[in-house]
Amino acid sequence: MGSRESKEDDTRLPTSGTPGVSPEGRLPVLTWDDLNEDDLVALAARVADSLVPGDIVVLRGEVGAGKTTFVRAAARSLGVREAVTSPTYQFARGYEGSVGGRGVWVNHLDLYRLEGLDVRDALDLDEYLQLGSVTFVEWADPALGLLEEPNVVEISHRSPETRRVRISGPLAARLSPTTC
Secondary structure: OOOOEEOOOOOEEOOOOEEEEOOOOOOEEEEEEEEOHHHHHHHHHHHHHOOOOOOEEEEEOOOOOOHHHHHHHHHHHOOOOOOOOOOOOOOEEEEEEEEOOEEEEEEEEEOOOOOOOOHHHHHHHHOOOOOOEEEEEEOOHHHHHHOOOOEEEEEEEOOOOOEEEEEEOHHHHHOOOOOO
16 A cells, blocks of 8 residues: 555545655655555645646656656646646647646646757747746656756556655655645
8 A cells, every 4th residue: 555644535645755865965855655546646636736837847757657647637736627638649738727826837748759859849848848837748858958957756666556756856845744
């Protein structure tokens, strides 16, 4: 079973992640182990509560790890009402959402099919990285050199039914062990 706690309304949410520090020794890292799909969805909703306009969230993990599931749950918590699907064949999708009662664009990018980004591609990417938006990027390696202070969510298989999630970057610093 994953790390979680029971609430009065019977909603089950992950408790705090295990704190750590990035290999560089400067960025905080939080880790959750043995999360099932419901736990992953609940964690994504909690993460969304800590996002602010201008945040970029890079998602890493192998195919089927749960990256799109995480984005879908976070987007729902950010007020997105339409279906969130992987933009693999479109590069990007944008949705209307809200943060703190204010409208915000929630962008979902998938760079899986890109080998690298040149200057022209970077200009297109900038369109999705505006201060008034929250942007999720799957398969972000081609763009990592262009992203300033991204938050990184790494999702890996622990078993066929469970995942390990590691969050690093400014978002990890915002996530208090008592609130996530």
